[in-house]
Amino acid sequence: MSGPQAENGQSLLIGRTIDHLATPAFVVDLDVVKANCERMLARAQKGGLHLRGQTKTHKTVEGAIYQTGGTRRGLVTSTLVESEMYANAGFDDILYGYPILSTHMQRNLKLAQKLESYHLMVTNKESIQILLANPPPPGKKWSVFMKIDCGNSREGFWWSDQDCIEAALEIRKYPAVMTLQGTYVHCGNTYKSQDSNQVEKTRDETIKMLIGVSKRMSEHGIKFDNIGIGSTPSCSHDSALYAQISEIHPGNYVFYDAQQEKLGSCGMGDVAGKVLTRVIGHSVRRNQLLVDCGFSALTKQGFQELDQSFARVEGHPMLKLCDMTQEIGKVGWDLDDSINFDDFPVGSTLSLIPYHACATAAMYPVYYVHQNQMIKEEWRPCRGW
Amino acid sequence: MSGPQAENGQSLLIGRTIDHLATPAFVVDLDVVKANCERMLARAQKGGLHLRGQTKTHKTVEGAIYQTGGTRRGLVTSTLVESEMYANAGFDDILYGYPILSTHMQRNLKLAQKLESYHLMVTNKESIQILLANPPPPGKKWSVFMKIDCGNSREGFWWSDQDCIEAALEIRKYPAVMTLQGTYVHCGNTYKSQDSNQVEKTRDETIKMLIGVSKRMSEHGIKFDNIGIGSTPSCSHDSALYAQISEIHPGNYVFYDAQQEKLGSCGMGDVAGKVLTRVIGHSVRRNQLLVDCGFSALTKQGFQELDQSFARVEGHPMLKLCDMTQEIGKVGWDLDDSINFDDFPVGSTLSLIPYHACATAAMYPVYYVHQNQMIKEEWRPCRGW
Numbered sequence: 001m002s003g004p005q006a007e008n009g010q011s012l013l014i015g016r017t018i019d020h021l022a023t024p025a026f027v028v029d030l031d032v033v034k035a036n037c038e039r040m041l042a043r044a045q046k047g048g049l050h051l052r053g054q055t056k057t058h059k060t061v062e063g064a065i066y067q068t069g070g071t072r073r074g075l076v077t078s079t080l081v082e083s084e085m086y087a088n089a090g091f092d093d094i095l096y097g098y099p100i101l102s103t104h105m106q107r108n109l110k111l112a113q114k115l116e117s118y119h120l121m122v123t124n125k126e127s128i129q130i131l132l133a134n135p136p137p138p139g140k141k142w143s144v145f146m147k148i149d150c151g152n153s154r155e156g157f158w159w160s161d162q163d164c165i166e167a168a169l170e171i172r173k174y175p176a177v178m179t180l181q182g183t184y185v186h187c188g189n190t191y192k193s194q195d196s197n198q199v200e201k202t203r204d205e206t207i208k209m210l211i212g213v214s215k216r217m218s219e220h221g222i223k224f225d226n227i228g229i230g231s232t233p234s235c236s237h238d239s240a241l242y243a244q245i246s247e248i249h250p251g252n253y254v255f256y257d258a259q260q261e262k263l264g265s266c267g268m269g270d271v272a273g274k275v276l277t278r279v280i281g282h283s284v285r286r287n288q289l290l291v292d293c294g295f296s297a298l299t300k301q302g303f304q305e306l307d308q309s310f311a312r313v314e315g316h317p318m319l320k321l322c323d324m325t326q327e328i329g330k331v332g333w334d335l336d337d338s339i340n341f342d343d344f345p346v347g348s349t350l351s352l353i354p355y356h357a358c359a360t361a362a363m364y365p366v367y368y369v370h371q372n373q374m375i376k377e378e379w380r381p382c383r384g385w
Numbered sequence: 386m387s388g389p390q391a392e393n394g395q396s397l398l399i400g401r402t403i404d405h406l407a408t409p410a411f412v413v414d415l416d417v418v419k420a421n422c423e424r425m426l427a428r429a430q431k432g433g434l435h436l437r438g439q440t441k442t443h444k445t446v447e448g449a450i451y452q453t454g455g456t457r458r459g460l461v462t463s464t465l466v467e468s469e470m471y472a473n474a475g476f477d478d479i480l481y482g483y484p485i486l487s488t489h490m491q492r493n494l495k496l497a498q499k500l501e502s503y504h505l506m507v508t509n510k511e512s513i514q515i516l517l518a519n520p521p522p523p524g525k526k527w528s529v530f531m532k533i534d535c536g537n538s539r540e541g542f543w544w545s546d547q548d549c550i551e552a553a554l555e556i557r558k559y560p561a562v563m564t565l566q567g568t569y570v571h572c573g574n575t576y577k578s579q580d581s582n583q584v585e586k587t588r589d590e591t592i593k594m595l596i597g598v599s600k601r602m603s604e605h606g607i608k609f610d611n612i613g614i615g616s617t618p619s620c621s622h623d624s625a626l627y628a629q630i631s632e633i634h635p636g637n638y639v640f641y642d643a644q645q646e647k648l649g650s651c652g653m654g655d656v657a658g659k660v661l662t663r664v665i666g667h668s669v670r671r672n673q674l675l676v677d678c679g680f681s682a683l684t685k686q687g688f689q690e691l692d693q694s695f696a697r698v699e700g701h702p703m704l705k706l707c708d709m710t711q712e713i714g715k716v717g718w719d720l721d722d723s724i725n726f727d728d729f730p731v732g733s734t735l736s737l738i739p740y741h742a743c744a745t746a747a748m749y750p751v752y753y754v755h756q757n758q759m760i761k762e763e764w765r766p767c768r769g770w
Contacts, residue, residue: 022465022488022770056711078712080407098712099665099675102732103407124666126731154713155666155675188710280484281509281540290484290540296747297770301685325573326441326743327463327483328539346511347487358711362681363747365769384750385407385682 017373019349023278024297026364027351028255028379030371032272036253037066040235047242052076052095054230054251057358058273059381060367061089063254076230076249080107085382087114095119095145097184097249099155100127105134113137119181123147123155125163128170131178142178144171145226150209151202152188159209168222182226182246185210190233196264203234207241232256236265257357258312259302268353273361274314275352277329282341287333289319289344293352294327297363302355314351321352402758404734408663409682411749412736413640413764415756417657421638422451425620432627437461437480439615439636442743443658444766445752446474448639461615461634465492470767472499480504480530482569482634484540485512490519498522504566508532508540510548513555516563527563529556530611535594536587537573544594553607567611567631570595575618581649588619592626617641621650642742643697644687653738658746659699660737662714667726672718674704674729678737679712682748687740699736706737 004012013020018027037053044051053067056078064075064086072090076097077083083096084107092115096108100120112118122128122144136142146168147156157164171180187206193199210227217224228247229235235250242248255273256266277293293311298321303310309320313331323330331350333339344350354360361367361381369377389397398405403412422438429436438452441463449460449471457475461482462468468481469492477500481493485505497503507513507529521527531553532541542549556565572591578584595612602609613632614620620635627633640658641651662678678696683706688695694705698716708715716735718724729735739745746752746766754762 023486024770099677099731101408101663101665101677103663124731126666153668153671154710154715158670278486278488280486281511283538285543286538292484292486292770295684295686295744299680299684301680325539330539346484346509359680385409385677 011378013368013375014377016375018276018368018370018375019373021276021368021375023276023349024293025276026361026367027274027276028367028369029272030369030376032270033063033066033254036256036266036270036272037069040250040253041069043235043238044248047238049242049245050074050247052228052247052249053254054078054097054249055082055086057252058254058361058367058379059085059383060379061085062369062377062379064091067254076251079385080104081382081384083111083118087111093117095121097121099123100130102130102133105130109134109137112140112142117143119143119145121145121147121184122167122171124157125167125170128167128178132174136177141176143181144178145181145184145228146171148183148185148210148213150185150187150206152186154186154188156185159213164213165216165220168217169220172222180222180224182224182228183210183213184249185229187229187231187234190231191259191263193233193263196233196237199233199263199265200237200239203229204239204241206234207239207245211244232260233263233265236260252357255357255361257360258306258353258355262305268312271353273354273357273367275311275354275360277350277352279344279346279348279350280328281346282344284338284341287338289331289339289341291321291329291331291350292327293321293324293329295324296326298324298329298352298354299356299359299363300324301359306355311352311354314353316350319350396763398753398760399762401760403661403753403755403760404758406661406753406760408661408734409678410661411746411752412659412661413752413754414657415754415761417655418448418451418639421641421651421655421657422454425635425638426454428620428623429633432623434627434630435459435632437613437632437634438639439463439482439634440467440471442637443639443746443752443764444768445764446470447754447762447764449476452639461636464770465489466767466769468496468503472496478502480506482506484508485515487515487518490515494519494522497525497527502528504528504530506530506532506569507552507556509542510552510555513552513563517559521562526561528566529563530566530569530613531556533568533570533595533598535570535572535591537571539571539573541570544598549598550601550605553602554605557607565607565609567609567613568595568598569634570614572614572616572619575616576644576648578618578648581618581622584618584648584650585622585624588614589624589626591619592624592630596629617645618648618650621645637742640742640746642745643691643738643740647690653697656738658739658742658752660696660739660745662735662737664729664731664733664735665713666731667729669723669726672723674716674724674726676706676714676716676735677712678706678709678714680709681711683709683714683737683739684741684744684748685709686744691740696737696739699738701735704735
């Protein structure tokens with residue numbers, strides 16, 4: 001499950017090439033991760049923005065070190081388990097970017113005690129009631145971001161609703177308990193775009209809505225330091241409007257994936273996380289290869305979006321991962337002639353580019369991190385909630 | 386991640402009711418698991434069959450104890466990690482029911498050494514070559530089942546092909562290296578059925594094909610003890626033809642799920658594994674509840690099959706889990722009027738019946754096992770390959 005270990009506890013796979021791995025395996029190209037993280041940090045710096053990296057795609061300490069450029073400061077997480085892992089690993093300035101429930105508050109209290117700067121997300125009026133019912137640690141206040149919905153249509157205050165202003169006024173009523181850190185938008189509606197022009201249009205409209213919210217709040221005397229927007233598609237391009245906000249919080253960019261390539265967020269060469277799989281059989285009758293990547297090693301997403309394939313087969317555009325059971329994938333051939341099965345003997349490897357890295361990475365207890373195919377590190381993501 | 390622990394290592398959740406759990410949580414009704422396992426054992430006994438339970442749905446020691454009626458003898462696994470976990474937990478007579486690769490053989494060797502009875506699956510002619518290249522442990526032979534494809538169209542020898550007989554003859558050539566234990570069919574094509582009549586028709590056709598294979602092999606003087614068929618839909622009903630086979634190997638029945646209910650394998654009351662989720666917000670604008678079950682807590686399967694819902698919402702047939710992002714589900718209302726949001730306050734729980742238990746259970750590091758809602762045990766599944 002965790003790879004063979006030598007007596008000194010060192011993985012026996014470190015220093016070997018990835019073709020020595022048992023399959024299916026999630027392999028991560030370290031140089032690509034570094035380049036993706038450096039590029040996003042540079043874009044933020046150029047725009048005068050703070051980069052608060054979302055950790056939900058990789059959920060590893062190592063990945064977050066690259067996201068923060070080594071400072072270990074400034075993250076947004078999707079689960080309490082992530083928040084706790086990063087707090088224990090010396091990270092600080094962590095936003096638990098999820099709707100608040102009463103059942104979270106005991107763990108939130110410990111995190112707020114431990115960290116210099118731990119933030120929560122107010123997504124509705126109930127969030128404020130929960131904070132009022134759960135006192136912050138002595139000498140501290142709950143630091144909160146308000147989640148604004150600018151068209152993503154998930155959680156948060158609808159940007160043009162009066163509720164939004166009322167919630168901010170409500171927060172201001174309790175200065176001993178909570179303090180408004182800023183507003184936060186996840187422009188996940190960019191994922192519905194057909195190309196990067198549409199992504200950029202949605203992002204810029206979102207920024208304008210958010211600026212509008214800030215102005216209306218300001219008219220009520222409500223001030224805060226941070227205005228942030230997120231989603232990897234929107235943050236993978238520069239914008240003249242970045243000057244009007246303070247923070248971006250993309251996450252997927254650490255690995256990128258076939259979906260992001262389709263959206264114009266990256267090139268295929270920027271995809272860092274791939275699934276290594278082996279051919280386990282041939283069906284001449286059906287003109288198919290069988291591989292040891294089923295849905296438990298990839299998840300079922302993106303079939304329509306990738307032209308009837310659950311993943312891109314690297315270097316073989318004519319191969320389609322057309323069906324999967326739990327542990328077996330069926331790879332078809334997109335031409336009328338027959339697969340040359342001698343090119344894909346049983347035991348040979350294929351590299352799959354996932355449609356959605358967040359979903360695929362979550363299936364693996366360990367990522368094998370390589371440079372030029374040589375395994376350098378093993379990263380172990382946290383999981384659960 | 387693994388639930389709070391007291392100083393003595395005992396989970397603090399044992400003895401509490403499931404509404405104390407952090408959500409999302411995978412909750413398993415112990416009495417339903419026991420009843421499902423006992424019913425399948427009774428059906429096998431009635432038909433004079435050996436039940437070799439497939440472990441891929443739950444992947445726990447505890448679940449397999451119920452599957453084997455406490456004997457810890459007779460399992461089929463889908464991964465080497467499962468085989469190793471069961472071997473270490475005192476189980477024996479384990480079939481690693483997966484195509485053989487050279488990269489598996491070091492671990493297969495250890496398992497064959499350790500166990501009295503460890504079996505491998507020959508799915509193609511390459512399997513035999515791999516066994517010949519990897520000697521069995523001293524004093525032992527590789528015990529193999531031949532996988533036959535009777536219409537499932539995945540791995541294995543096509544039932545009517547001459548290849549099938551030739552492979553059996555090839556196995557017989559090397560009596561010092563390998564011994565043919567029997568034939569094995571996964572009639573997964575039953576999952577394409579509309580109802581249980583169609584399931585039973587496919588199952589009985591499969592048994593007839595398999596008997597035909599045995600007869601043809603017998604004409605070549607090839608004898609073996611076991612003829613087995615599997616899949617939970619086909620094994621959830623009696624058959625007059627069971628008298629002609631020796632073994633069944635269903636797996637999903639331990640938990641069952643909404644897919645199995647639709648196929649007529651079980652009633653909704655037989656579903657043992659469910660996802661407990663909490664309401665995290667309301668959208669009056671979209672007439673939706675938001676819940677803390679995203680695709681990372683359920684996986685995206687079965688949307689079309691469950692009438693535009695990724696799960697059944699227990700007790701609320703009008704609620705549809707109509708969309709999911711990684712950590713958030715959107716629950717819509719299947720009527721023209723508005724949801725009465727007061728009935729579903731933020732923090733209240735809903736119980737989701739998964740479409741596919743194998744996929745959903747795999748998302749959880751721990752299952753909370755309860756009797757009448759009281760948490761009795763925590764089961765920790767293995768994962769990886």
